Amino acid sequence: MSETKTLYAAFAARIDAVLAALEAEGALxxxxxxxxxxxxPPRDPSHGDLATNAAMVLAKAAKTNPRNLAEKIVEHLARDPLIESADIAGPGFINLRLAPKVWIDEIGAIAALGAQYGRSDMGAGNRVNVEYVSANPTGPMHMGHCRGAVVGDALSSLLEFAGHDVTREYYVNDAGGQVDTLARSVHLRYREALGEDIGTIPEGLYPGQYLVPVGKAAADEFGDRFAAEPESEWLALFRALAVERMMELIRSDLALLGIQHDVFASEAALQAAGKPEAAEEWLRQHDLVYDGVLEAPKGKAPPEDWEAVELPLFRSTKFGDDQDRPIRKSDGKWTYFGADLAYHMQKAEKADSLIDVWGADHAGTVKRIKAAVAALSEGQGTVMPFDVKLVQMVQLLRNGEPAKMSKRSGNFVTIADMVEEVGRDVVRFSMLTRKPEAQMDFDFSKVIETSKENPVFYVQYAHARICSILRKSTEEGISASSDALEKLGEDDLALIKQAAQFPREVEAAARAREPHRIAFYLYDLAATFHAFWNLGNDDPLKRFIVTQDPAMSAARLFLATQIGQVLRNGLALLGVEAVEEL
Structure with a gap:
């Protein structure tokens, strides 16, 4: 596997070599x-191409002031032929301007690596389990699932590109009361398929039309065998059938977004295998679970039916939670937390680190599940890195007004509805245009606008423009070539400098577990490209095809080709197509 050593890492190594030389000289x-x-890169590009704080952080060890140490560092850097200038700023920061050859070489590196440009070995094969979506299998995927699905999938792709060994996992909650409700809802539709007038769907059952074909499938399979039988005779069968059909529907909905999971882990199978009991036994052995009584609800009088019941409690207060948490209910069944604890223990058996992508409504459980994973993994010899990414809900709008609900689903807008109306690329990119922890609006009208204010269009338009340039050059018999790249000027180099940020952005985004950074970067790259394109409107010599200068045309076409490559690489991480025409 090829990977890019970032330009910044290469110059960090050069500066490190200078510091080693200063040690040899006795200056450090x-x-x-x-x-x-x-x-x-410095915050202000006018200060140069790179900045280092080396003199600031090492001056104390050198027993001198930062500017004196900076002068010694600059003296060494000035001998480097790839550094055009090194200047001391403020109390001792050093700003570097790199020789044009650095940027010319970088555009050549993009051409050589192609789709691999930006790939990193930073992850060193670390096994990361990323769990995302994990919606209850009770209906089609809706907008409440969409943002987390896209964030989790893009994060997985980003981590893979950065050298991690990623497992994409979906936790199927098929052991709770909601699945029993689903089975009863399907049984009602089953009776309907047999010809019974079921009237209005009773309160508490799922009303969506998506269950009609499931009921028909049950009728085809079972005939009228269970039409009048008591629930005890058919509930387990209908639960299994309903979950199977709902998971087929969920997989189909996720496929519309280009999402596929490696593992679908069943909560019911987890419990059947005795995983929660094993987790409880281990925790009891280490005095992390005890039998105790929960405190009455705080802040108000307890409900009349509330009574003190002894339950097995996890010592989550030991890990910063505000109270210990039950892992079983009073009837002996596992709490959601108890089952989730065992599930994370199972995931940890085959991973080096865990990432969960959850809806923001689960924020209250983060501390306790992190505590549980810390306790369980510590028992296996090391505390496993575990990160929970919380994703806020999306408000759906149409021309600024709340969007209407889907008839098919009963009471929500489905992912299928969204993809059908605006397309997969628009949905995916839009979900990554804000940090996941920030609220966002998705306006069906605005996300298809052809303007700079619509980042989806703006980035795809940059790639489409490049493709248009290359088609036109072919028609005119002009080919891209790296033979005369030295003819490129400052404006051209500014475009290369922006493209050269990509490998660094990949590593930074992977390290922070923030795939939205790639979307932000692509917007900035597109903006730099469009700005360069606009220069040609006023100055024909700034165009990509300069009729009177074939060598410059060939060099600019080579540059455009590589900018297109970086856009494609970034969009691929987000699961978005780099379109050739708009």
Whole structure:
């Protein structure tokens, strides 16, 4: 597998070599820690291409002031032929301007690596389990699931690109009361399929039309065998049939978004295998579960039917929770937390780290599940890295007004509805245009606008423009070539500099577990490209095809080709097609 060593990492190594030389000269003490030395683009591009804080963080160890140490560092850097200038700013920051050759070489690296440009080995094969969506199998996927589905899928792709070994997992909640309700709803539709007038759907059952074909399938399979039988005779059968059909529907809905999971883990199978009992036994052995009585609800008088009941409680207060949490109910059944605890224990058996993508409504359970995973993994010899990404809900609008509900679903807008109306690419990219923890609006009218304010269009338009340039050049018999890249000027190099950020952005986004950073980066790259394109409207010499200068045309076409490649690589991480025409 090929990967890109980021340009910034390469120059960090050069600066590290300078610091090693200063150690050899006695200007720095031997074995001085350089862990806090950073090399990154300055906030203001007018200050240069790179900035380092080396003198600021090492001056104390060198027993000198930062500017004096900076002068010694700059003296060494000035000998580097790839560094055009090194200037000291403020109390001791060092700003670097790189030689044009650096950027010319980088555009060549993009061409050489192609679809692999930006790929990293940072993850070193670390096994990461990313669990996302995990909707109850009670109906079609709706907008409450969409954002988390896209975030989880893009995060998985990002981590893979950054060198991790990723397992995409879906937890099927097929052991709770909601699944029994689903089975009863299907049984009602089953009777309907047999010709019975079922009237209005009773309160508490699922009313959506999506259950009609499931009821018909039950009628085809069972005939009228269970039409008048008591629930005890058919509930388990109908539950299994309903879950199977709902999971087929969910897989189909996710496929509309280009999402596929590697593993579908069943809660019912987990319980049948005795995983919760095993987790409880281990926790009791380590005094992390005890039998105790929950406190009465705080802040108000307890309900009349509330009574003190002894339950097995997990010592989550030991890990920062505000109270210990029950892992079983009074009837002996597992609480959601108890089953979830065992599920995470199961995931941890085949992973080096875990990531859960949850809806923001689960925020209250984060602390306790993290505590449980910490306790269980510590018992296996190490505390497993575990991250929970909370995703806020999306408000659906149409021309600024709340969007109407789907007739098929009964009371919500489905993913199928959305994809049919605006397309998969628009849905996916839009879900990544804000941080997942921030609220967002999805306006059906605005997401298909052809304007700069619509980031989906703006990024795809940049790629389509590049494809248009290349088609036109072919018609005119002009080919892209790297032979005269030295003819490129400052405006051209600014475009290369923006493209060269991609490998660094990949690593930063993967490290932070934030795939939306790639969407932000692509918008910035598209903006830089469109700005360069607009220069040609006023100055013909700034166009990609300069009729009177074939060598410059060939160089600019080569540049455009590589910018298109970076756009494709970034869009691929988001699961969005790089369209050739709009």
């Amino acid at each position: 003490p031997p074995d001085t820690s350089r862990g806090n030395v950073s090399v990154e």
